[in-house]
Amino acid sequence: MNVELFSLGARARVHAALGDPARLAIVDALTLGDASPGEIGHDLGLPTNLVAHHVKVLQDAGLVTRTRSEGDRRRTYLRLVPGVLATLAPPKPAGAERVVFVCTHNSARSQLAAALWRDRVGGPVASAGTHPAARVHPRAVKVAHRHGLALDPAGTAHVADVVHDGDLVIAVCDNAHEDLTAPGGPVRPRLHWSVPDPVRAGTDAAFEAAYTDIADRITRVAPAVGAAPSSSPDRNQHS
Known part of the structure; x- marks a missing residue:
C-alpha cells in the first residue's frame, strides 16, 4: 500500500x-x-x-x-x-521492552494496572511510584483478590529504581504524570491515563471503579502496542 x-x-x-x-x-x-x-x-x-x-x-x-x-x-x-x-487507527507507539505503570504512591492504581496487564496480556511489566508508600493499600489488595489477581502488600518501589531505557511508561494518575513531565523529571511517560484516585474516596466502590477503568484502557491499548489482551475479563471473580 x-x-x-x-x-x-x-x-x-x-x-x-x-x-x-x-x-x-x-x-x-x-x-x-x-x-x-x-x-x-x-x-x-x-x-x-x-x-x-x-x-x-x-x-x-x-x-x-x-x-x-x-x-x-x-x-x-x-x-x-x-x-x-x-x-x-492512530499509529502504534514504538515497540517497548517492558510496560511500567506509574502513580504517586504505587499503592493502588499502578499496582492494579500491572497485575491486570500481567494477567491479561503477559510479557514484562512493572509498577512504581513517584512518592511510593510503605505498603499497597488494603482495598487494592482486596479488589485484586476479588478479580483473581494477587498483589504483594509490600511490593512498592520508586520510579527511579524501576524505569529503564526502552520501557513504555504509562502514568495512571494526574499527579504522577505532572511530576514526571515537569522540567527535570526523571522520565517522561509516553501515555497518561487520568484514573481518579480511589484512595481519596476510600470506598470499595471507588477501588472497583478504578479497576474497571484500568481494565477497559488495557483492552484498548494492548493491541496498539502489539499485544493481545485475553478475552476473559476475570479468571476467578467472586464476592
Missing part, C-alpha cells in the same frame, strides 16, 4: 469520505464483496448520478478502485482497496 495513506492528511480524507451516510453504506456493501455501480444503486436506492458522485469521492480518498469485468467488458466492478480502513 502507498505509504502516503498512513499520513494524517490521507487519513483525514478517508474519514471525510466516510462522513456521508450514503458513502458509508457503499463501503459497508463492498466490505463483503465487489459490486457494479448499478448494483450499488439498486441495492441502496440511489440514482445513477449520486452513485457516480459518491464513488468518485471514495476513489479520490483511496478507498475504492474499479476493475473491468472479464465477462462483459463494458461493465466495471467496485472493490475496497485492501487495508485502507486499517489506516484509520
Whole structure:
C-alpha cells in the first residue's frame, strides 16, 4: 500500500469520505464483496448520478478502485482497496521492552494496572511510584483478590529504581504524570491515563471503579502496542 495513506492528511480524507451516510453504506456493501455501480444503486436506492458522485469521492480518498469485468467488458466492478480502513487507527507507539505503570504512591492504581496487564496480556511489566508508600493499600489488595489477581502488600518501589531505557511508561494518575513531565523529571511517560484516585474516596466502590477503568484502557491499548489482551475479563471473580 502507498505509504502516503498512513499520513494524517490521507487519513483525514478517508474519514471525510466516510462522513456521508450514503458513502458509508457503499463501503459497508463492498466490505463483503465487489459490486457494479448499478448494483450499488439498486441495492441502496440511489440514482445513477449520486452513485457516480459518491464513488468518485471514495476513489479520490483511496478507498475504492474499479476493475473491468472479464465477462462483459463494458461493465466495471467496485472493490475496497485492501487495508485502507486499517489506516484509520492512530499509529502504534514504538515497540517497548517492558510496560511500567506509574502513580504517586504505587499503592493502588499502578499496582492494579500491572497485575491486570500481567494477567491479561503477559510479557514484562512493572509498577512504581513517584512518592511510593510503605505498603499497597488494603482495598487494592482486596479488589485484586476479588478479580483473581494477587498483589504483594509490600511490593512498592520508586520510579527511579524501576524505569529503564526502552520501557513504555504509562502514568495512571494526574499527579504522577505532572511530576514526571515537569522540567527535570526523571522520565517522561509516553501515555497518561487520568484514573481518579480511589484512595481519596476510600470506598470499595471507588477501588472497583478504578479497576474497571484500568481494565477497559488495557483492552484498548494492548493491541496498539502489539499485544493481545485475553478475552476473559476475570479468571476467578467472586464476592
